[in-house]
Amino acid sequence: MDQVAININHNYSFFSLNTRKGIFILALLACLCPGVTPPIALLLGLILAQVIEHPFPALSHKATNWLLKISVVGLGFGMNVFSAIQAGREGILFTIASITLVFTVGALAGKYMKVDKKTSFLISAGTAICGGSAIAALSPVIKAEEKQISVALGAVFILNSIALFIFPVIGHHLHLSQNQFGLWCAIAIHDTSSVVGAASHYGAQALQVATTVKLARALWIVPIAFMTAFAFKTGSKNVKIPYFIGLFILAMLVNTYVPFIKPAVPYITMLAKIGLTVTLFLIGSGLSFKVLKSVGVVPLVQAVMLWVMISGVSLWAITSLA
Template sequence: MKIKDVLPGLTFVVFIAVIVRSAHKYLPNAYEKLLSEVVVGMLVGLIIGNFIGVSDLFKSGIRLSFGLILKLAIVLLGVRISISKIIAVGGTALLLVIFLIILALIVTYFLGKWLGVSSKLAALIGVGTAVCGNTAISAIAPAIKAKDEEMSFAIAVNTLFGTCAVFLYPLLGEYLHLSDTFFGFWAGTAVNDTSQVVATGFSYSNNAGDWATTVKLTRNALMGFVIVAMTFVYAQKDNKNTSFISKIKLPMFVVMFLIVAAINSLGFFHWLEGISKITIIGHISWLTKFLILIALIGVGLNTRFTSMKNIGWRPFLLGLFVGLIVSCTSFTLIYFLKLG
């Protein structure tokens, strides 16, 4: 791959990303919390790709944006993963989070088969519900080699039901007279994307927002385990006739993600910040979010509505059912475990 082939398209995507990030800051506060910049970016990409069109000159660079650049972003996500953060939330709460993640993935798998949804699209909807919303979908898609339209559709489903939750959860919380802690745990375990969890929690109260954010970050921290598990499962499915050793081989970007997460868990980046007086983790997090924005704009530019239309309505039904099951199960367990 030559630089001159990818530079026009990559420059085009980066230009759109800069515009989207700049414009997103000027959205009204409620909408800024409701719709993350990556969702806005993918929508812009879909609109340009489907209604305006993209020159063939840009196509190599666009492919690079949702290929290599997305994988680089996944590696850098390891800086946000720390075993200490997982432990800090407490044993009972951690077990609740792990149980709900497993439940969402299992229910999505079997319900997806029953509804006739492709296994990879169902997996993306499952991880979006179970772990970290759009970030998890973006991270898992290349690991299981999902199609662009499957990734786009999963993000659309995740965004739709996560947005509904932002409005419905606080109303239900007030109606049921839930405590701040109870509501925070419920929102943190059952709402999809991080931005949606924050919006839901803090719309109820500051204390509920703090609890919701803490629990949600625990879900996010478990993303590494989910990536490895999903990669392994789909390596087995896609390579049925190969040896066991080749089946368990992880893609290099997943291996690098785990290495970065392990280094972060040892406190290396915090130590580096201490001696350099530079907010290294903050800068890397900023870069990671920007790279994911670039990648999802590229996905939008490369996805056609006709392909998404062919997928049908069943994935939306799948997302609705899984979301309801996780939400009701979370509420019931929080009540009986007396976490609130």
């Protein structure tokens, strides 16, 4: 799903603007190389964020938002609609249970830890549904302030970055099947970009399961947004529906029922994966130490607690019950 940039105000006076632009563009071009995987691209972006001030913050925000959507739709051309329906059926109960659990525990934890109500809600929403996309969709519904949005985004982005690296390692260590790992990713990793990045690193079947279940999960933004508008008494006029998920479904249908598209599918999916790699680089380049520091300890503790809880519970459920 789409990501939202965090405003960053570094002060690296020893790099001129032109120098920063040149370094950034070179790093971006490096992400187009075949050997650069999504985790490497994210790491490159993270390193860059600590060294230079982002030279294109506004452009990067827009590019990340659209590039992720386009890449996800492109991945749909490599998926079969019947396999996707099967994956969706397997993930529906896990999705409902995990969303309910995260929102319940998140509300209790936020109240106990005295986290700002709207910040706590956005952190819970990002953990329960689909990271930055859920935060972006729900923040106008609850009329959240920029600081509240930034804190929630920062917490979610930090944990997304960690998950992208450690989930494949844990999956291989526990000998999870492709189906199990894809389902686990879709439930326990916040953002679609990191879900797809981790799953694609694990295998093709894991990627299909993870992407399908995650996007089905993202559809919960719509009913939850309406419930949120009612709970916060803000009205439903600010609810945004994630229309690009419909394009993803359309791409699967085309791949399944339109034979002449088959020769182009490998090229479309290759470009989609490159787009995802660049997306993760752009996300990483916005996560400077200053951003991490601005999140604050208590909201980050809440976010970590929710993430560890849903990761552990879903892993147990998948390995024991699935």
